[in-house]
Amino acid sequence: MERIDTARRRIERLREEHADDVTTLNRLIDGTEGDRLMADFLAWDRAFEGLFAQALAMVDDPPPARPQGRFR
Known part of the structure; x- marks a missing residue:
């Protein structure tokens, strides 16, 4: 935790x-x-806000763990 x-x-903090x-x-x-x-800047800002939202969502609800072992 x-x-x-x-x-x-x-x-x-990054946000x-x-x-x-x-x-x-x-x-x-x-x-x-x-x-x-400014138009480019606003698009860049929206993209980063989306990344921060996704990162926080992954922290709140992490994806299932990947199985350990060798892949062939």
């Missing part, structure tokens, strides 16, 4: 760091070139 709690805290990066980048973007960059 401790490993799961540690993984959850790390994922949540917060990502949000801080998003805020910083958002402040730097302006003008017409910024509009295209």
Whole structure:
């Protein structure tokens, strides 16, 4: 259980760091070139949010363990 709690805290910390990066980048973007960059940036942000959600879901409900042994 401790490993799961540690993984959850790390994922949540990474999500917060990502949000801080998003805020910083958002402040730097302006003008017409910024509009295209902002569209790419928003897509990047959505993708990362999806990854964080999947990671947290896997921590809450891990997939079944793989069998040990040799594969041929």
